[in-house]
Amino acid sequence: MGPGNCRRGRQPQTGAGNAPYLALGGTPCRCTLATVPKVSVIVISLNEASNIDDALGSVAWADEIVVVDSGSVDDTLERARRHTDRVSHHTWTGYGAQKDHATRLASHDWVLSLDADERVSPELATEIQSVLEQEPPHGGYRIPRMTRYLGTWIRTTDWYPDYQLRLYDRRKAHWSSDPVHESVHVDGSVGTLTQDIHHHAYRNLSDHVETINRYTNLAAGQLRDNGRRARLLDLLLLPAGAFVRNYLLHRGCLQGASGLLVSLMNSYYVFLKYAKLRELAGRRSDER
Structure with a gap:
């Protein structure tokens, strides 16, 4: 054909x-x-x-x-x-x-x-x-x-x-x-x-950051509703692990600046999600 x-x-x-x-x-x-x-x-x-x-x-x-x-x-x-x-x-x-x-x-x-x-x-x-x-x-x-x-x-x-x-x-x-x-x-x-x-997800970096901010609001709320808590170590280790996985294990290092940017932004997503989860837990404590 x-x-x-x-x-x-x-x-x-x-x-x-x-x-x-x-x-x-x-x-x-x-x-x-x-x-x-x-x-x-x-x-x-x-x-x-x-x-x-x-x-x-x-x-x-x-x-x-x-x-x-x-x-x-x-x-x-x-x-x-x-x-x-x-x-x-x-x-x-x-x-x-x-x-x-x-x-x-x-x-x-x-x-x-x-x-x-x-x-x-x-x-x-x-x-x-x-x-x-x-x-x-x-x-x-x-x-x-x-x-x-x-x-x-x-x-x-x-x-x-x-x-x-x-x-x-x-x-x-x-x-x-x-x-x-x-x-x-x-x-x-x-x-x-x-x-x-x-x-074709993001027009530019600003659009990417705005999307991350919006999605991490939802993701943090979902984690809270599922009973998940964010420890201080989570804020350090989970974003670092995400970067290593993206940049080294999943070969972002082979795509130059683009691979580095995506790896960093994916790591930032993880950090912001758990930082917002801690923020939500703090708000709940203040309301008690």
């Missing part, structure tokens, strides 16, 4: 979207073979006008795209409606709960969850279609994710391959209710794909 061609028994349809991510060869392919499971793509959004076109354009081949927005005030909704008529509002209930809601709205049992700052590479689109053609033996599939950071694709540190369970049969799966770092739980076996999701 040549790049951009449909598989046997499928009819090509032209779709809108960002050309580099449409399909191999630049021609999107939406598959209509009745015996092949159809796939719904779900995307949750909030003020993602700068990302939503590229994200949805990269899945123009899908049978359905469902966007659940939690109150965008930019033109995210207008842009999303250029790609799909399945755009709705749902008050924010947390990452996992929001994605679970979007999954329930999907028309098809096989679901691909995509974040607004991610893109499905043409190679991954082809691999997903190939897996679904062959009567999937698993209830879900992990997909490697590669992040572009300050102009460089990161192929080291904790950021790669950074497997994400994103393709799943919703009859056998549900999202966790974790407020941060949500995940899909599958009842049954899980397979692994080889092609990457492309992740």
Whole structure:
């Protein structure tokens, strides 16, 4: 099969979207073979006008795209409606709960969850279609994710391959209710794909720091709710361990300044999470 061609028994349809991510060869392919499971793509959004076109354009081949927005005030909704008529509002209930809601709205049992700052590479689109053609033996599939950071694709540190369970049969799966770092739980076996999701997470260092600050608020609260405490040694040893793991064990040292920056920022994330956990414990003591 040549790049951009449909598989046997499928009819090509032209779709809108960002050309580099449409399909191999630049021609999107939406598959209509009745015996092949159809796939719904779900995307949750909030003020993602700068990302939503590229994200949805990269899945123009899908049978359905469902966007659940939690109150965008930019033109995210207008842009999303250029790609799909399945755009709705749902008050924010947390990452996992929001994605679970979007999954329930999907028309098809096989679901691909995509974040607004991610893109499905043409190679991954082809691999997903190939897996679904062959009567999937698993209830879900992990997909490697590669992040572009300050102009460089990161192929080291904790950021790669950074497997994400994103393709799943919703009859056998549900999202966790974790407020941060949500995940899909599958009842049954899980397979692994080889092609990457492309992740465009941070515009610059300031954006990265702001994201860390926001996520560590949620992560510290989750640790507190789980009964975890932060000792002084945790503030020293856990960030140091994170740096060693990222920079040495996971080979961040091989990617120059980018590898060093990612390793340091991942270490900072761990430090800030446990520092905030101690802060929360102090507040609770003061309230007694």
